[in-house]
Amino acid sequence: MNKETPLTLLDKPNSYVGRTLSRDAAKRAVAGRGRYTDDIMPARTLHAAFVRSPYGHAKILSIDVEAAKQQQGVALVMTGAELAEMCTGPWVGTLVCFDGMKSEPQHPMAIDRACWQGEPVVMVVATSRAEAEDAAELVTVEYEELPVVIDKETALDPGTPIIHPNLGDNLAFEKTIETGDVEKAVAEADIVIEDTFTFGRHTAVSLEPRALLAEYDPGTERLTIHTSSQCPHMIQAVFARTLGVPEHNVRIVAPDVGGSFGLKIHTFGDEIAATAAAIKLARPVKFIADRLESFATDIHARENRVKGRIAVTKEGIITSMDIDVRSGAGAYSQYPRTSVFEANQILNITGGPYAHENYRASTQVVYLNKVPTSQYRAVGHPIGNTVGESLVDQAAAACGIDPMEFRRRNVMRDDSYPRISAAGIEMRDLSHQQCLETLVDRMGYDALLEEQAEYRKKGIQRGIGIAAFIKGTAPGPAGYYGAGGAPISSQDSCTIKLEPSGGVICMVGVTDQGQGVDTVMGQIAAATLGIPMESVRVIEGDTDAVPYGGGTYASRATAIGGEATYQAAMMLRAEILEIAGVLLQAEPDTLDILDGHVVDKGDSASRISLAEIGRIGHFQVAELPNHIQHTLSATYRFRLKDALYIFTNGIQGAYVEVDTDTGFIKLLNHWVIEDCGRVINPQLADEQVRGGCVQGLGGALYEECVYDSAGQLQNATLADYLVPMAGEMPDIEVAHIQTHTGVSELGAKGVGESGTGAAPAVVMNAVNDAIRPFGGKVTAQPMSPETILKALGKV
Amino acid sequence: MSEATLEISLTVNGEQVTKTVPVRQHLVDFLRNELGFTGSHLGCEHGVCGACSVRVDDAVVRGCLMLAVQADGAKVETVEGLNETGEIADLQKNFVERNAMQCGYCTPGMLITAAELLREPKPVSREEIREHLSGNFCRCTGYHAIVDAVETTINTRLEEG
Numbered sequence: 025m026n027k028e029t030p031l032t033l034l035d036k037p038n039s040y041v042g043r044t045l046s047r048d049a050a051k052r053a054v055a056g057r058g059r060y061t062d063d064i065m066p067a068r069t070l071h072a073a074f075v076r077s078p079y080g081h082a083k084i085l086s087i088d089v090e091a092a093k094q095q096q097g098v099a100l101v102m103t104g105a106e107l108a109e110m111c112t113g114p115w116v117g118t119l120v121c122f123d124g125m126k127s128e129p130q131h132p133m134a135i136d137r138a139c140w141q142g143e144p145v146v147m148v149v150a151t152s153r154a155e156a157e158d159a160a161e162l163v164t165v166e167y168e169e170l171p172v173v174i175d176k177e178t179a180l181d182p183g184t185p186i187i188h189p190n191l192g193d194n195l196a197f198e199k200t201i202e203t204g205d206v207e208k209a210v211a212e213a214d215i216v217i218e219d220t221f222t223f224g225r226h227t228a229v230s231l232e233p234r235a236l237l238a239e240y241d242p243g244t245e246r247l248t249i250h251t252s253s254q255c256p257h258m259i260q261a262v263f264a265r266t267l268g269v270p271e272h273n274v275r276i277v278a279p280d281v282g283g284s285f286g287l288k289i290h291t292f293g294d295e296i297a298a299t300a301a302a303i304k305l306a307r308p309v310k311f312i313a314d315r316l317e318s319f320a321t322d323i324h325a326r327e328n329r330v331k332g333r334i335a336v337t338k339e340g341i342i343t344s345m346d347i348d349v350r351s352g353a354g355a356y357s358q359y360p361r362t363s364v365f366e367a368n369q370i371l372n373i374t375g376g377p378y379a380h381e382n383y384r385a386s387t388q389v390v391y392l393n394k395v396p397t398s399q400y401r402a403v404g405h406p407i408g409n410t411v412g413e414s415l416v417d418q419a420a421a422a423c424g425i426d427p428m429e430f431r432r433r434n435v436m437r438d439d440s441y442p443r444i445s446a447a448g449i450e451m452r453d454l455s456h457q458q459c460l461e462t463l464v465d466r467m468g469y470d471a472l473l474e475e476q477a478e479y480r481k482k483g484i485q486r487g488i489g490i491a492a493f494i495k496g497t498a499p500g501p502a503g504y505y506g507a508g509g510a511p512i513s514s515q516d517s518c519t520i521k522l523e524p525s526g527g528v529i530c531m532v533g534v535t536d537q538g539q540g541v542d543t544v545m546g547q548i549a550a551a552t553l554g555i556p557m558e559s560v561r562v563i564e565g566d567t568d569a570v571p572y573g574g575g576t577y578a579s580r581a582t583a584i585g586g587e588a589t590y591q592a593a594m595m596l597r598a599e600i601l602e603i604a605g606v607l608l609q610a611e612p613d614t615l616d617i618l619d620g621h622v623v624d625k626g627d628s629a630s631r632i633s634l635a636e637i638g639r640i641g642h643f644q645v646a647e648l649p650n651h652i653q654h655t656l657s658a659t660y661r662f663r664l665k666d667a668l669y670i671f672t673n674g675i676q677g678a679y680v681e682v683d684t685d686t687g688f689i690k691l692l693n694h695w696v697i698e699d700c701g702r703v704i705n706p707q708l709a710d711e712q713v714r715g716g717c718v719q720g721l722g723g724a725l726y727e728e729c730v731y732d733s734a735g736q737l738q739n740a741t742l743a744d745y746l747v748p749m750a751g752e753m754p755d756i757e758v759a760h761i762q763t764h765t766g767v768s769e770l771g772a773k774g775v776g777e778s779g780t781g782a783a784p785a786v787v788m789n790a791v792n793d794a795i796r797p798f799g800g801k802v803t804a805q806p807m808s809p810e811t812i813l814k815a816l817g818k819v
Numbered sequence: 820m821s822e823a824t825l826e827i828s829l830t831v832n833g834e835q836v837t838k839t840v841p842v843r844q845h846l847v848d849f850l851r852n853e854l855g856f857t858g859s860h861l862g863c864e865h866g867v868c869g870a871c872s873v874r875v876d877d878a879v880v881r882g883c884l885m886l887a888v889q890a891d892g893a894k895v896e897t898v899e900g901l902n903e904t905g906e907i908a909d910l911q912k913n914f915v916e917r918n919a920m921q922c923g924y925c926t927p928g929m930l931i932t933a934a935e936l937l938r939e940p941k942p943v944s945r946e947e948i949r950e951h952l953s954g955n956f957c958r959c960t961g962y963h964a965i966v967d968a969v970e971t972t973i974n975t976r977l978e979e980g
Contacts, residue, residue, distance in 0.1 A: 047918065050918060052923070053920050053927075054926055055898070055902045056856070056857075056859075056899045058924070062857075063851075065855075154822075154843065228958075230958060231860070231925050232862070232924045280924075282924030283921075283922045283959055314864055315862070315865060537921070538922035538959055539921060540918070707917075708918065711918050711964055715960045716961075741863070742862075742863040742868055743867050747956055749953045749956060749962075750949040750955070750957075750965070751950045753949070753961060753963075756961060
């Protein structure tokens with residue numbers, strides 16, 4: 025049930041909050057007037073291309089760049105050793121919050137040894153990308169191949185080569201969390217189910233690849249970088265520190281960003297190299313990854329094997345769950361967010377919707393000669409939800425209980441918060457029961473079961489899937505980004521100003537990559553201040569303009585940045601009313617702001633416009649008494665106080681048809697009921713969920729970075745790495761339960777990853793429901809037709 | 820090695836253009852880098868993603884799979900041109916209202932592809948719309964909103980004759 029929440033300015037009739045408004049950026053996009061990094065073309069821009077390791081693991085014996093340097097148009101050829109001389113030192117991708125974690129220091133470009141196919145070795149900078157690529161072909165690198173480690177299962181076995189001998193083994197990190205007594209629960213259980221699940225490696229495939237344009241002014245020693253990034257301040261900190269440029273001399277601008285999904289919260293060696301070239305040459309240098317480079321260097325994710333076990337009573341009550349996770353990282357732990365966060369999240373969230381009290385989860389994250397892994401949309405959740413929800417389905421089947429009813433008996437009660445989950449994390453303001461009953465209603469669950477039975481009679485195998493989930497959103501400073509030691513802010517800020525015209529400038533640290541963050545912040549500001557939307561200009565994505573913040577990651581923009589905007593607007597509002605009170609000889613608390621005018625609270629009669637306050641406040645300040653030291657601006661920073669995350673919850677449903685002859689899966693319907701707290705813009709929230717779902721479905725059904733035994737990525741093109749296209753995807757019905765979070769006055773939680781987090785789980789449960797009568801069961805993703813036919817014993 | 824070049828003359832968005840271009844330059848690079856029509860985007864340079872879709876002599880083509888020199892004498896239209904002529908104003912409006920894009924990178928290609936369905940509008944199912952758009956990759960929306968926007972546009976045109 026929704027808790028009683030006190031009414032705020034945001035709940036006024038006709039409030040902009042809770043209303044669908046379209047995005048200005050959308051109008052620009054449809055006109056072809058988007059402005060992405062590669063669209064910015066300063067005069068005399070040079071272009072970087074890279075010679076990359078063709079081997080998964082190789083010693084670099086010699087590099088000959090002379091022929092390349094002689095090419096027309098070539099301005100610079102730089103090796104890894106030369107780049108290292110411009111850097112303050114290698115990156116080490118560890119955080120102190122991951123106890124015992126280790127990683128080999130990583131240079132932006134390989135120096136003596138390349139550790140994955142695609143690692144940059146030499147940079148060529150020329151007047152066009154084509155000329156840079158021509159010259160790169162003339163660079164001769166002599167390699168001595170070294171043995172590769174490809175299989176995470178054997179990575180720790182004696183006899184397996186050690187990628188980084190300094191580390192002593194291939195182990196990046198291990199961790200176990202334990203609550204209660206799992207072994208006792210298993211021993212006493214009526215039914216115990218065990219299974220093993222495997223997940224392929226994915227990558228984000230943002231349609232706009234990684235992109236960077238660096239410019240350096242030797243006079244002012246200012247470094248300006250336009251880059252397709254979610255986290256401008258983090259990029260500022262990392263690039264400044266790596267290249268030894270004072271942070272305050274570095275300006276990062278994220279113009280339009282063509283998709284990000286976590287990929288663009290990371291830093292990459294080739295981008296450091298291109299920036300170093302701009303400094304060295306004092307000319308603009310651009311690096312735009314092509315699609316092959318994207319596959320071979322963008323972070324990968326999701327490669328995990330999980331052994332899971334669930335214990336239940338015959339009445340269908342879960343008594344314990346335990347998992348063992350072997351997580352396959354890449355050659356280095358990705359700096360600065362690490363490559364172990366995913367495994368850590370799997371431990372945190374598996375079985376998270378349920379009220380059981382015995383839980384054990386352990387992981388070992390191992391290094392492999394593959395592309396480094398790190399955060400990708402809904403980090404760890406697709407894995408943890410798939411494991412947990414498949415075990416729940418199998419347990420329900422073993423008990424002979426309908427899977428919806430089984431979940432009904434086990435989810436955390438809506439009246440039981442705050443409480444600590446079995447993984448030891450505080451849960452509050454969740455609504456599993458309400459979401460579940462809403463899903464039953466929206467799916468028409470009972471009718472769907474009947475329909476499925478009718479189709480079975482006709483030999484058509486349809487499956488119904490259900491997957492409950494939790495999602496960690498909006499992390500606080502007690503976790504990885506504060507205590508962990510990374511230069512990443514977990515607070516976020518808004519500076520809001522009243523201009524002389526009565527217009528409002530709202531500058532936020534959170535960033536937009538198409539979610540509509542700017543629109544949402546504008547809605548919050550306008551609703552709080554009582555001004556028309558057209559009077560607000562939101563500025564984001566420029567470290568010269570906005571107050572310090574973390575940017576957009578982990579579904580935090582609305583939850584964290586939205587509260588900062590709300591509170592900053594409240595402060596500005598108070599100042600406006602104070603000034604109005606002086607001018608009108610009225611008590612500020614008898615006044616309100618409506619449609620850009622200060623009005624009497626009682627009869628809403630206009631007393632003075634905000635434009636007049638702006639005019640007086642900026643130009644005719646002598647009209648105000650000296651003790652009014654107004655700034656007509658306010659800054660507010662918001663962060664979580666004690667909580668690790670603002671957890672959200674929800675449940676998804678899927679209806680699929682499996683062709684048991686071909687193994688093809690047709691997605692018929694998909695439902696998501698989720699609780700992101702207060703919804704600011706219903707349409708934008710819906711579309712986050714829909715897009716996220718399809719990203720999850722792609723991973724569950726099609727996507728995998730396939731490596732051969734030599735460490736060669738086999739499918740590094742969009743023709744070979746399958747992504748979901750319009751023809752295969754279903755319509756998706758979305759509904760929101762709005763249990764406001766108690767950690768902010770705004771009450772919003774994150775919404776951007778909830779679709780992705782549980783879509784793989786629900787579609788796998790639906791497929792398994794479809795093929796259960798044949799004794800088939802799939803536990804590997806992506807669920808290719810071959811996987812289905814194998815499960816059915818047909819190949 | 821100096822690059823081999825050729826002079827080409829073509830019409831781009833209604834304007835006559837004559838330029839000397841490297842013979843290996845792709846049409847989309849020519850449009851973006853030489854003419855500043857940056858509405859066409861590069862997503863895969865492989866002919867798969869559809870972000871670089873433009874019209875050449877009224878046919879939708881992949882700008883990354885065609886050389887600029889192949890467009891000599893042709894009529895080329897990009898999203899900027901379609902925007903100017905108003906040909907797809909209703910489709911654009913519906914894309915905005917339905918939020919049928921997020922990052923916007925696929926949008927120009929998506930609009931040009933969807934516009935093919937509008938030339939002689941006839942009743943189409945959502946499945947047919949989905950099939951028609953299946954050569955255009957969108958990582959953000961999950962397609963549902965795009966299908967909605969296209970469907971609304973077609974239906975409105977049919978209703979309004």
